[in-house]
Amino acid sequence: MDKNMRTAQKRKILEWISSFAFVLPVVIGIAVFTLTPMISSLGYSFTRTYTTVAGMGEFVGLKNYENLFGVYAEQIWDSIGSTFLFTVISLPITLVLSFALALFLAKDFKGVKVFRVVYYLPVMLPAVVSGILWSSLANGSDTSALNVVLAAFGAKPFAFYDSEKTAFFTFILMGLFTIGSSMILWIAQIKAIPDSMFEVADLEGANYFVRLFKIIIPMCTPMIFYNLIMGIINSLQIFSNVITLNIEPAGKEQLNFIVVRIYDFYNSTDLSTACALSWVLFVIIAVISALTFKFNKWVYYGEEV
Amino acid sequence: MQTIKSKRAVGLAIRYVVLLIFAVIFLFPVVELILKAFMTDEDIASGALFPSVFTVAAFPKAIDSGYFWWLKNTLIIGVINMVGITLSSSLCAYGFAKLKFKGRELVFSIVIATLMLPSICMQIPLYKLYFGMGWTNTWLPLIIPGFCGGGAINIFLMRQYMKGIPDSVCEAAKVDGANKFLIYLVIVMPMCLPIAGYVMLMSFLGCWNDFMTPLLYINEQSLYNLSLGLYYRYVNNAGSIPPANVQMAAATVMLLPCIILFFFFQKVLINGVSVGAVKG
Amino acid sequence: MKKFVTILLALVMSATVLTACSDPFKEPEENTEGKVAIQVGVLGTSTEQEALRKYKSGFQEKYSNVVIQQVQLPGGYSTAMDNFVATGNFPDVVFTPGDQHAAYSSRGHFLDLRTFDEADDTFSFDDIYPELIATTHYDSSDEGIWFMPRDYNKVVTFVNKDMLAAVPGENGQMYAGYGSFEELKKAWNTDTFYEVCAAVYKVIEENAENPDGVTDAQKQAGLTKGTNVVDARYNWAPVYEAMVRHYGGKMIDTSQLAGDATDWSKVLSVDTPETVTAYRELYKELSKPGYIRQSLASGGVSAFPNKKAAFWFTTRPSIGDINSANATFALDFLPFPYDYAGVGCSGYAITKKAAERTSEFAEVKAGTTEKMTNADYAWEFLKYVVSEEGQDAFGELGMGVPSLMSMKDKGEWLKYKSADLNHATFVEDVDWQETIAVNDIFCFPATAQKTISENSISIMTYVVKDNFWPDDLSVAVTDRTHYDAIYGKIDQYKDVMMTRIEGSLNV
Structure with missing residues (x-):
């Protein structure tokens, strides 16, 4: 009996090991490529470490954080401000516009596939290509493509990326060209709504708006939530779209988002301040995500899968 | 009426x-x-929207031996990642979807939670880590992470799809004496081909477009991928930058495979997205 | 169809992989058996690679027991160097741009070349231009010579002769009235420069307005819409620093350095009345009349190599850019048209690591029982670089001006392209001009330098813009309210720079 139990126990452990082995790669991956750097980054943020000197520098306590919110305060708040402004303006527009487009394109009609491809096309542009392209199309010279178009309509040249007044706006505008990626998610979600629901609505004589607000939007809430959360996280980390731009300093300085600032510290050989600021960003993202999760009662999950 | x-x-x-x-x-x-x-230098300078004459003169300037070399690098890294990510994410997804073991939900929720971590917090210290392992200036930082799970989002998608496969099928195979790996290989994977195709497509494109990782960890010209090569030629170049027609010629060639793949695998893409959408 | 395309795509891609089988960025391997191998790290640009190849073949002919191994400094200079610092794996010799070595030389990664010089009777640093030696120190108090200056890079004016030959002056003669390049050369000074600028600008404007009336010669030369008068590179320290000084200003005032008691906001003199006056004059003379384009964007494309500007303020290595742009036009050189001209150089440094390495094939040092370290061999290489032989090998490339004073008027570099060109202008003293070494930035803390140089550039891009200057420019700049817009901008940038200085000190 006792022996049996032991073999059973042994088998159970073996069983567990053989199952766990399948997820081992991701466990190792997270331990090595996520947790270790997260922790060492926290470590660096309490030291004075330069990229030009090997190893970890001397321990300085909270000095780096004090610097961030002391000496550098004005710039850091500025960065946090622009990052938030960008998120607050661009995210809702992106969500609404992409949802509207998806409503148009969710139904099958002649040519729908072509339209979907066309709207998705700018998403396919590699970050570097998109940087090269927009620096050339949307600069302030009167020979840039957008200004030539404006001139054709009789308008004066617009500064676009080249002026401190218009660069931010231009950046948001250019970002809207990638709404195709969320559009395609919406289309999938809308198409997945069972036809029976619409049939019932039809029988009851519901008009388009009733259907939109009573069926489509509620059924899309999980996707709204997903797009919202990922949208917030991604916009707060906006970076490669900025550094691949080859534009005038006046314009580029307006795109001083937090991660751009982190990279700037890192590039000035100041590794520890870069790490400290990235932890500040981490805390911001964590708090906002947690709040969003807390207030997600409006999400309709259907039956648990 | x-x-x-x-x-x-x-x-x-x-x-x-x-x-x-x-x-x-x-x-x-x-x-x-x-x-x-396809414009001439003159058209570029005068800001023409349409070329006054179509010329391919810019292409030989943009596509030189260096460009070809980077293209080759990008393809190799892309293909390795395509295989690595698909393999490792499907294995993990199988573990999360079809196997029952203690701690499964906990591990899975940790995996999903990593989606929310800002990557910049990791990337800078990762530099020193890779450094210690002698990985900087090699392709290892671009390849090995793909084999370690292949990204939370891919695991999630695969898992959702696998959950749709009835357990009874796997049970039947188990009764017939198949072990877990055999079930994964012979039963689950063949049924997951649509989503595996999606993951392959997306990981190849992701690799093709990847810019951040090589920017931070690769410094040697002969190891650049196309993105990084173009960045150092046309964006961050202390010397002289060639005019827009040359830049656009380089970009056009880089864009071509993306567009072709997208045109012909649209269905795979949309289907893949729906898996995440419908069940997410 | 889908299968077909997939297969086709796969085929094309594998064909690419197969055809691109030789690495265009790697040097061919060399047999090092029985020889001392010295690693030399250089940047990946074709100019640098080509230069080292030249030195290498010459050096190896002379020293048959030494092999120079070319190591590519990956990426930008600082990234590559930071790599070496972190691994401690420096090559024996590294390429060093004159304006970027402070972070490494001041932290002890290089060897002071003075010790080699003292022990070596065959060499003297006095043979090299003193302006260049000034750039080898890491700050104004330092006297170490941390690298061997290889070339003499003075900012000059590159001239597109085709354009000037199609620009008539008021007297109807070409070259804006001077008739020939020789005459223009004789008359060249700041006023002449502005005069020619005005003539070129007039032609471009007329041609842009009336594209059908462009003469063939002007069309050939590229005097059409979108062409600039000057490709000024006013976002580059050697150029803007000299321009600002011409008009009496100074971006960095090193005379204000006072050891520990330094008031950094005084050293950073971007907002003094003198400097602001200089900005204003620059704007008034060069920018307002339209001679330089106000936007540095347009993808950052250099106009001159692509036949889109008549003048270019730059240094000798830019010939490489002109060659690679493949545009054909008659090129010549004139002095920088201002009272000051920035001078810099690049060179090679011996790293500390080299002194710790000794090859098993090394010879015994003369007069001692010790074997020669790699650093000793590296010194021989550096000496070769600045020997007449080495400088000639480099001069053949056309991209370098010798750093050796004795080669001022001889050597291969004077024959590049054509001996008739005004090569002499790269080294000749101009009686109304003073040369300045632009390395003042080194006086700031290392982690602040990048921010300071970036923000100084930003200031320069602002002061040439129309929208920040009042209409009436005759009011003295001490009247801050009259110039509030421009002061506002400068103050804003100065704040950023000061913050970074304070942050760097406050650790």
Whole structure:
């Protein structure tokens, strides 16, 4: 009996090991490529470490954080401000516009596939290509493509990326060209709504708006939530779209988002301040995500899968 | 009856007009990218929208031996990642979807939680880590993470899809004496081909477009991928930057495979997205 | 169809992989058996690679027991160097741009070349231009010579002769009235420069307005819409620093350095009345009349190599850019048209690591029983670089002007392209001009330098813009309210720079 139990126990452990082995790669991956750097980054943020000197520098306590919110305060708040402004303006527009487009394109009609491809096309542009392209199309010279178009309509040249007044706006505008990626998610979600629901609505004589607000939007809430959360996280980390731009300093300085600032510290050989600021960003993202999760009662999950 | 019909026609017309206007706007950058690649230097300088004469003169300037070399690098890294990510994410997803073991939910929720971590917090210290392991200036930082799970989002998608496969199928195989790996290989994977295709497509494109990772960890020209090569040639170049037609020619060639893949695998893409959407 | 395309795509891609089988960025391997191998790290640009190849073949002919191994400094200079610092794996010799070595030389990664010089009777640093030696120190108090200056890079004016030959002056003669390049050369000074600028600008404007009336010669030369008068590179320190000084200003005032008691906001003199006056004059003379384009964007494309500007303020290595742009036009050189001209150089440094390495094939040092370390061999290489032989090998490339004073008027570099060109202008003293070494930035803390140089550039891009200057420019700049817009901008940038200085000190 006792022996049996032991073999059973042994088998159970073996069983567990053989199952766990399948997820081992991701466990190792997270331990090595996520947790270790997260922790060492926290470590660096309490030291004075330069990229030009090997190893970890001397321990300085909270000095780096004090610097961030002391000496550098004005710039850091500025960065946090622009990052938030960008998120607050661009995210809702992106969500609404992409949802509207998806409503148009969710139904099958002649040519729908072509339209979907066309709207998705700018998403396919590699970050570097998109940087090269927009620096050339949307600069302030009167020979840039957008200004030539404006001139054709009789308008004066617009500064676009080249002026401190218009660069931010231009950046948001250019970002809207990638709404195709969320559009395609919406289309999938809308198409997945069972036809029976619409049939019932039809029988009851519901008009388009009733259907939109009573069926489509509620059924899309999980996707709204997903797009919202990922949208917030991604916009707060906006970076490669900025550094691949080859534009005038006046314009580029307006795109001083937090991660751009982190990279700037890192590039000035100041590794520890870069790490400290990235932890500040981490805390911001964590708090906002947690709040969003807390207030997600409006999400309709259907039956648990 | 007549009025409903005409009303519907008007609605359709409005829909087409709106969609067409948007289509023109969305096509503008890409079309202009391609048109500029075929312009002469004079057209570029005078800001023409359409080439006065079509010329391919810019292409040989943009596509030199270095460009080819980077293209080759990008392809190799892309293919390795495509295999690595698909393999490792499907294995993990199988573990999360079809196997029952203690701690499964905990591990899975940790995996999903990593989606929310800002990557910049990891990337800078990762540099020192890779450094210690002698990985900087090799392709290892671009390849090995792909084999370690292949990204939370891919695991999630695969898991959702696998959950749709009835457990009874796997049970039956188990009764027949198949072990877990055999079930994964012979039963689950063949049924997961659509989502595996999606993961393959996305990981190849992701690799093709990847810019951040090589920027931070690769410094040697002969190891650049195309993104990084173009960045150091046309964006961050202390010397002289060639005119827009050369830049756009380089970009056009880089964009081509993306567009071809997208045109022909649209269905795979949309299906893949729906898996996440419907069940997410 | 889908299968077909997939297969086709796969085929094309594998064909690419197969055809691109030789690495265009790697040097061919060399047999090092029985020889001392010295690693030399250089940047990946074709100019640098080509230069080292030249030195290498010459050096190896002379020293048959030494092999120079070319190591590519990956990426930008600082990234590559930071890599070496972190691994401690420096090559024996590294390429060093004159304006970027402070972070490494001041932290002890290089060897002071003075010790080699003292022990070596065959060499003297006095043979090299003193302006260049000034750039080898890491700050104004340092006297170490941390690298061997290889070339003499003075900012000059590159001239597109085709354009000037199609620009008539008021007297109807070409070259803006001077008739020939020789005459223009004789008359060249700041006023002449502005005069020619005005003539070129007039032609471009007329041609842009009336594209059908362009003469063939002007069309050939590129005097059409979108062409600039000057490709000024006013976002580059050697150029803007000299321009600002011409008009009496100074971006960095090193005379204000006072050891620990330094008031950094005084050293950073971007907002003094003198400097602001200089900005204003620059704007008034060069920018307002339209001679330089106000936007540095347009993808950052250099106009001159692509036949889109008549003048270019730059240094000798830019010939490489002109060659690679493949545009054909008659090129010549004139002095920088201002009272000051920035001078810099690049060179090679011996790293500390080299002194710790000794090859098993090394010879015994003369007069001692010790074997020669890699650093000793590296010194021989550096000496070769600045020997007449080495400088000639480099001069053949056309991209370098010798750093050796004795080669001022001889050597291969004077024959590049054509001996008739005004090569002499790269080294000749101009009686109304003073040369300045632009390394003042080194006086700031290392982690602040990048921010300071970036923000100084930003200031320069602002002061040439129309929208920040009042209409009436005759009011003295001490009247801050009259110039509030421009002061506002400068103050804003100065704040950023000061913050970074304070942050760097406050650790």
